[in-house]
Amino acid sequence: MGVVRAHSRVRSSGRGTGVLPLLPFFIFTGYFLIWPVIAVTLRSFHGNKNEWTLANYRPILHKGPYFHAFVVSLKLSIVTSIIGSILGAFFAYVIVKYARGKFGAVIDSISAVFANSGGVPLAFMFIAAFGVEGIVTKLLKDLGWDLYAGHFTIFSFTGVVLVYSFFQVPLMVLVFKPAIAGLRREWFDASINLGASPLTYWRRVGIPILVPSFVGAFFLLFAGGFSAYATARALTVGTVPLVPIIIGTLVDGNVISDQTNLGDALAVGMIVVATVAMAGYIWAGRRAARWRNS
């Protein structure tokens, strides 16, 4: 008994000092992440009279505007992640290959700035550039291409995809570049020495090594696109119904006062999707790490 207790005391005190510096972090995440998640989940199972109910989930699981919002949100985040991850991976490769030293560092900084742009300022930027009176629009018109001759508008699904790509592509560059840079020269040389063609090297070695990192980055882009809110809100008027925008009108509006619990249920739906994406990200990250550690 005594031995066990002594043992556990040593262990727990050791753990205690290890945890103490992390305390502010735990308080922070507890207050801003864990507590809200619990509160939102609990409220999503309550009705307006504070009774327990599953009714808030019904509109999400049956065809209708709320179900449709999830479809549009998923479609938007998948499309922009595909565009972002493919273009971004290509750019990352080119940058690793050709931009070294200081130039590479400059590109890193630029990517970081663009990857973190978003919200209303980003929407403003695009309207100022590609709107009817935008600078780019005018420039193209002078060159003989009238963007607005047909049905083009940035205030649409296509427009939002265009705007989202603006932060998705550089984000991909940022997170995928280390994976490409991690491909060792020796692997390539060894393959060639063993008689492989460069194509075979990519097919059998390069791409298989990069796939987990690529998939992980894709999940990250997906989660970012899925949760983005302000940009799409500033660009549309319910014509691209995304889940976070609908949650906004339900819980922070001026008109609908009795459906905040439905907003909470939609939020739980988003949490579930984001959790799946994050699980995919972590799983892919572990697979990718195998190569780095060997």
Next chain:
Amino acid sequence: MQTLCGSVRSPNPKGGYMRKRLLTGVIVATMAAASMVATSASHAATIDYSKCQDLKSCGGMDALVKAAQKEGKLNVITLPRDWANYGEAMDLFQKAFGIKITDDNPDGSSAYEIQTVKTAPASKVPDAVDVGITYGAENANLFAPYKVVNWNDITPTYKDPAGRWYGDYAGVIALSYDTSIAKAPKSFNDLKDPAFKNMVAIGGDPSGAQEALMSVFAANLSNGGTTANVQKGIDYFSEMKKSGNFVTALANGQNFLAGAYKVSFSWSFNGPGAVATAAKAGKTIKYVIPSDAVIKGTPYIMAIPFNAPHPAAARLWTEFLYSENKGKGSMEIGSTKGMTGSKIFAAINGGQNIWIAGGALPIEYDAMVAKKTNATAPAGYEIPVGAKIVTPTPADQDAAKALLKAQWPAIAGN
């Protein structure tokens, strides 16, 4: 008291007593409360301003002003200065009575106001709220009953018989446009002209934003629809989208400045503020009430939370906003030092006329017109002669929202 939770000396039953102790605590607390009631009853002169329900039981205007000045502060919430002329109302109130107003989160939402009433620390609770009408009945138990002097002039449809909430003002849907465009629109029908290609925008998702919803009602009315069915309004926007006139950009000030649209539909009471804001950015905009549809929204409502930290100032603010006086504005009013409360109150503009000057239709408008106490609306905000003013009922609005939820997203036709 709640912050003292856990303090051993707190008689608060929530203070973590063991069960036996709790009982004693309750008895002591009850006795204390009972003796307090007895004291206030014996001193008839001291008025509990958190309980008085009209000006008379608040001791009359002189006493109310004195008590409000003693409190010295008023917490308001979510009142943009350029919304319905609230800037002028707040300036005048502060200057005339020397009471400092704190406006929390001017650009917040009704939902935020209610949330704040429920959760803010005692001293930060708003003394009055101005929220969408659905938030009144829904949260009536949060508000203290109070009936202003002009209570009978408030349209009965829009007030709680018990006096816990009351309509304050409404707007009509106006066309707002950049005066630099070739043609000045006067009606919804005008906007179908190819001259307006890529120019017309709406202020939000009509199934969730009131201004946008009422814009659809107005378009519907202009095309021969009735308030019971907004199909013709949806068709109007759908056709406008096909012709390229309707851009599905969010009509907010910022997108306007970025050049995303030139014409939109707005509450009349946002007009004067929007015109001033645009002027600062070097743009000239104009508001006009459309000749083919005058839609008046359901009014916003006002209420005093029962836990208002400055109960006398809250009641004075409410009396001020519901006053029909025609008097001095914040620029004309000089020093009011030494004047009695009722004298100050009689000398200044009442809130109802301040709202009219801001392009709004105050809740006592009809009564004021009958009594000829109404100020004249600013130029451009007059209702076109002979126009019928229509207000969709809550049931109409619910039906419209359901129809829009199903049909509106398809309009974009990406």
